[in-house]
Amino acid sequence: MRIICPYCGERELGEFTYLGDAKPQRPAADAGEDAVYDYVYLRDNIAGVMSEHWYHGGGCRAWLKVTRNTLTHEISAVEPAAGVGAAKVGA
Amino acid sequence: MVAGAQTHRLANGGVIDRSTSLSFRFDGKTLLGFQGDTLASALVANGVKLVGRSFKYHRPRGILTAGSEEPNALVELRTGARREANTKATTAELYEGLEAASQNRWPSLNFDVMSVNQLFAPIFVAGFYYKTFMWPAKFWETIYEPAIRRAAGLGRAAGVSDPDHYDKAWAHCDVVIAGSGPTGLAAALAAGRSGARVILCEEDFVLGGRLLADGGTIDGLPAAEWVARTVAELEAMPDVRIMTRTTLFGVYDGGTYGAIERVNDHLPVPPEHQVRQRLWRIVAKRCVVAAGSIERPIVFAGNDTPGVMMASAMRSYINRYAAAPARRIALFTNNEDGWRTAETAIAAGLQVAAVIDARPDVSPAHRSLASKAGFPVLHGSVSGVDGGKNGVRKISVALTGGARAEAEADGLAVSGGWNPAVGLTSYHRGRPKWRDDIAAFVPDGAPPGMIAAGAANGAFGLGACLREGFEAGAVAARDAGRSGNIGSMPVADDEAFSLTPLWHVAGKGKAFVDQQHDVTASDVELAQREGFESVEHLKRYTTLGMATDQGKTSNVAGLAIMAAVTGKSIPETGTTIYRPPYVPVAIGAFAGHHRDENFHATRLTPSHQWAAEQGAVFVDTGLWKRAQWYPRAGEKDWLESVTREVKAVRSGVGFCDVSTLGKIDVHGPDAGAFLDRVYINAFSSLAVGKARYGLMLREDGIVYDDGTTSRLAEDHYFLTTTTAKAGLVMQHLEFCRQVLFPELDVQLTSVSDQWAQFSIAGPKTRDLLKEIVDPAEDLSNEGFPFMGAREVKLRGGLKARLFRISFSGEMAFEISVPARYGEAMARNLMIAGKPFGVTPYGTEALGVMRIEKGHVAGPELNGTTTAGDLGLGKMMSTKKDFIGRVMAGREALVAPDRQVVVGIKPTDKARRLRSGAHIIPKGETPGPGNDQGYVTSVCFSPVLDQWIGLGLVERGRERIGEIVRAHDPLRGEDYDVELCNSVFYDPDGGRQRG
Numbered sequence A: 001m002r003i004i005c006p007y008c009g010e011r012e013l014g015e016f017t018y019l020g021d022a023k024p025q026r027p028a029a030d031a032g033e034d035a036v037y038d039y040v041y042l043r044d045n046i047a048g049v050m051s052e053h054w055y056h057g058g059g060c061r062a063w064l065k066v067t068r069n070t071l072t073h074e075i076s077a078v079e080p081a082a083g084v085g086a087a088k089v090g091a
Numbered sequence B: 001m002v003a004g005a006q007t008h009r010l011a012n013g014g015v016i017d018r019s020t021s022l023s024f025r026f027d028g029k030t031l032l033g034f035q036g037d038t039l040a041s042a043l044v045a046n047g048v049k050l051v052g053r054s055f056k057y058h059r060p061r062g063i064l065t066a067g068s069e070e071p072n073a074l075v076e077l078r079t080g081a082r083r084e085a086n087t088k089a090t091t092a093e094l095y096e097g098l099e100a101a102s103q104n105r106w107p108s109l110n111f112d113v114m115s116v117n118q119l120f121a122p123i124f125v126a127g128f129y130y131k132t133f134m135w136p137a138k139f140w141e142t143i144y145e146p147a148i149r150r151a152a153g154l155g156r157a158a159g160v161s162d163p164d165h166y167d168k169a170w171a172h173c174d175v176v177i178a179g180s181g182p183t184g185l186a187a188a189l190a191a192g193r194s195g196a197r198v199i200l201c202e203e204d205f206v207l208g209g210r211l212l213a214d215g216g217t218i219d220g221l222p223a224a225e226w227v228a229r230t231v232a233e234l235e236a237m238p239d240v241r242i243m244t245r246t247t248l249f250g251v252y253d254g255g256t257y258g259a260i261e262r263v264n265d266h267l268p269v270p271p272e273h274q275v276r277q278r279l280w281r282i283v284a285k286r287c288v289v290a291a292g293s294i295e296r297p298i299v300f301a302g303n304d305t306p307g308v309m310m311a312s313a314m315r316s317y318i319n320r321y322a323a324a325p326a327r328r329i330a331l332f333t334n335n336e337d338g339w340r341t342a343e344t345a346i347a348a349g350l351q352v353a354a355v356i357d358a359r360p361d362v363s364p365a366h367r368s369l370a371s372k373a374g375f376p377v378l379h380g381s382v383s384g385v386d387g388g389k390n391g392v393r394k395i396s397v398a399l400t401g402g403a404r405a406e407a408e409a410d411g412l413a414v415s416g417g418w419n420p421a422v423g424l425t426s427y428h429r430g431r432p433k434w435r436d437d438i439a440a441f442v443p444d445g446a447p448p449g450m451i452a453a454g455a456a457n458g459a460f461g462l463g464a465c466l467r468e469g470f471e472a473g474a475v476a477a478r479d480a481g482r483s484g485n486i487g488s489m490p491v492a493d494d495e496a497f498s499l500t501p502l503w504h505v506a507g508k509g510k511a512f513v514d515q516q517h518d519v520t521a522s523d524v525e526l527a528q529r530e531g532f533e534s535v536e537h538l539k540r541y542t543t544l545g546m547a548t549d550q551g552k553t554s555n556v557a558g559l560a561i562m563a564a565v566t567g568k569s570i571p572e573t574g575t576t577i578y579r580p581p582y583v584p585v586a587i588g589a590f591a592g593h594h595r596d597e598n599f600h601a602t603r604l605t606p607s608h609q610w611a612a613e614q615g616a617v618f619v620d621t622g623l624w625k626r627a628q629w630y631p632r633a634g635e636k637d638w639l640e641s642v643t644r645e646v647k648a649v650r651s652g653v654g655f656c657d658v659s660t661l662g663k664i665d666v667h668g669p670d671a672g673a674f675l676d677r678v679y680i681n682a683f684s685s686l687a688v689g690k691a692r693y694g695l696m697l698r699e700d701g702i703v704y705d706d707g708t709t710s711r712l713a714e715d716h717y718f719l720t721t722t723t724a725k726a727g728l729v730m731q732h733l734e735f736c737r738q739v740l741f742p743e744l745d746v747q748l749t750s751v752s753d754q755w756a757q758f759s760i761a762g763p764k765t766r767d768l769l770k771e772i773v774d775p776a777e778d779l780s781n782e783g784f785p786f787m788g789a790r791e792v793k794l795r796g797g798l799k800a801r802l803f804r805i806s807f808s809g810e811m812a813f814e815i816s817v818p819a820r821y822g823e824a825m826a827r828n829l830m831i832a833g834k835p836f837g838v839t840p841y842g843t844e845a846l847g848v849m850r851i852e853k854g855h856v857a858g859p860e861l862n863g864t865t866t867a868g869d870l871g872l873g874k875m876m877s878t879k880k881d882f883i884g885r886v887m888a889g890r891e892a893l894v895a896p897d898r899q900v901v902v903g904i905k906p907t908d909k910a911r912r913l914r915s916g917a918h919i920i921p922k923g924e925t926p927g928p929g930n931d932q933g934y935v936t937s938v939c940f941s942p943v944l945d946q947w948i949g950l951g952l953v954e955r956g957r958e959r960i961g962e963i964v965r966a967h968d969p970l971r972g973e974d975y976d977v978e979l980c981n982s983v984f985y986d987p988d989g990g991r992q993r994g
């Protein structure tokens, strides 16, 4: 697999580390245990198009949000993950 | 001498160099061949028919094919450490001095004891192992498995280390092409002329594919001339790379292809400094699969007799190698193409005994060929072969209509039609589709960026191959953004195509589908009767197609027979999943240079060279080599050395390289706020010039890592991690910074490799440091108090970072200098410390002192413990949010009966404590129900003069003074221990503050 890092260009899979579902957002400090529990444990793992966190540790050390089809490994978008997991304001 | 007679070498022709004679040995017998031969063609030229025994029945076997699809002619190539089992004689290039031995025979190929297996054939049916060796279970290890391993299996491994080197490399191009037959060459022409960067991979050592055996006329030129002209044109193109002896074996995501280049397999020993094989990962925008097709057998009784050969292979031996597999050849075909073998045989001056054609009609041209050459054309099928280990003698024919006939021949050519090589196109779980008109599976789509062309796509005619290849090459180049003038397309006529499907001729005697795994037609039928109808079940139950050839000649016939007995069509029966590699690839090639001491990278501490000079014993810590202890003359064991080192530190001064700790510079106005969120305790409140111990949790509330972090300036912290987690903590902190807290103005820089860090510990530390640090620096307790941290100037002007922190419990500092000064620092500490008896100490002494002080480390930070378990619960701030805060409060993580860190010492002071021992209450029988924890870390404490340890014990801190059992079933030990305070040494910390 190859990922086009927005900072480094197209690079080989071995330079990246996979984390998982990029959808969950870390709840605000006062959100309560249930919200944090959901954030920590309820992750999607779907057969199809997923938004995922990847880390370019072998390159620029950017965390990326990668849109990938888990059935075909086709990657349709790669963008910086800046703020993707930030606390939901007012949640 | 008889050797080298080459009795079956034809007088003329062949792509061989008759001026270069090569001597080789097969089963100890010396034979001769020519440069350009394969081992198989040289054996053919020497009239050798019997080349091996079969896997299960030890039946005599000959050469079936002339390519990488060969199921039978597997040999052990070379000897000693370079012995390579299961090498296909059909692809092994002949070289001077080649040594090969046949397989699966004992004591000799001609007389094989295990061939009695044939007599017991009825019990060796499909599922034999599953049915026979069911019970008793304990017989498996002692009786069944050793016996099976002796009797079965293919060749023998060398049993010693491979002396050769293997390489791995990357290549990038616009278009990669698999195969250099007419299709591949035409594709390369079009792509190359377009200006594309092309890599053409050919597994053979000569370019041309089937043109080498079947010739033909292209652009009005004889095929060989056209190939030469085309290769010359390609070689003149700067961006076309032709790689022979290279098989494209796999397709991976994102246009990455695996290829194995047999760089020096054609030599007895690779030249000095050269590799045997190179594993390529080729990244290509487009791929043209021009891998051709594989002629398929017809299954009939006796079809494994030596001398029965694929019709196309016979043409390869006669035309390419000028070697006659037989002098009087019978041909069994169900299609027009097979007839070419009869034409080839006649042209080479060989006799044709008969052509057995399963089709109702034979073309007038072929009829006249038969009458001119004087051989009969028999309409029907081969029903049996009379012959044995010395080859074919007579062919029995069941004529259409019921009559029988016979033909005397010493070789039988068989053609059942052609199967496109659909491997590469199917490796992304693609399923090929059935085409009735050619009775074969063809690619049904392909992985992204890949195009199949020519015979690999079911286009068998020469003209069609050139057309499809050229078009595919042009399209691939265009898709890759190249649009040069592609010139004119090579042109040739298409041959007539006519085929009547025939898979299996029913009859008496063993009819083999998979010759390498000895799977017969009746095994397939039996599998169906026993309910293994699905092709995936059929494969695993009979092992059809699971040998090293992966069923290249057998899979489709197996499916066809299954289809026939189930009454389904072949496409309804379906194919199994195709998986790479297309040909066997040595594990050594995948490993490349990553073996032995280069299996992984080795990281050396800045003072490594100096430590090695001191005779340090090193221990692997992840990728690091760390000095474990420094033995001195006269010391009888490690314990004596380590004890000396600890005593030296506690009474004088010692130092230890701790550079392996992860080190991260945290900069920015929000650095403190950031650290507050990743540590359980506060760091924004830390004063500049001070250090603080910090603990990080995972978001689920479990402890992640610990370390000391110092504030060097208002907006600059220096964070340390454990050695093990250095990389992971960096990754985690980057996640927090980038993904979770983007609003914070903070930057992280990994400086682990930039700083050499030494711990200097013991009551005389200050005396030693004064010799190192500039006299202007105040190192007094007031000027540099406990947990102080700041930059200092060293004597000579070098700037260093100095931290007054202690892992040992003694008065101690850690000093950081730029990594390039690390070794000099170690040497200087030795010189400056001489008057104070300075003693270098290793990781063992470090460990002893941390256990004596009750500091937790890896064995306690084990991914199951909470801050509370470690006795650090009070560090958790209640005034701020931090990673793991909410989950750490879950009921089970704060339960009062959790296993917590506690000190442990045997009641018998002479007894050795062992880590891993389970803690059981006194008077109870050990068992899972009363297992209250275990010993995590142990050491011999020189201070207490006994073994001590730390453990995780249920309610441990409430049970100080209680005597419990340390139960160690692994070592057969059981003894009493006392639970005690985890800080064994200087519990009020006076020494480190002094």
Ligand SMILES: [Zn+2]
Pocket (backbone or CB within 6 Å): A005, A006, A007, A008, A009, A056, A059, A060, A061, A062
């Ligand atoms: Zn990058």
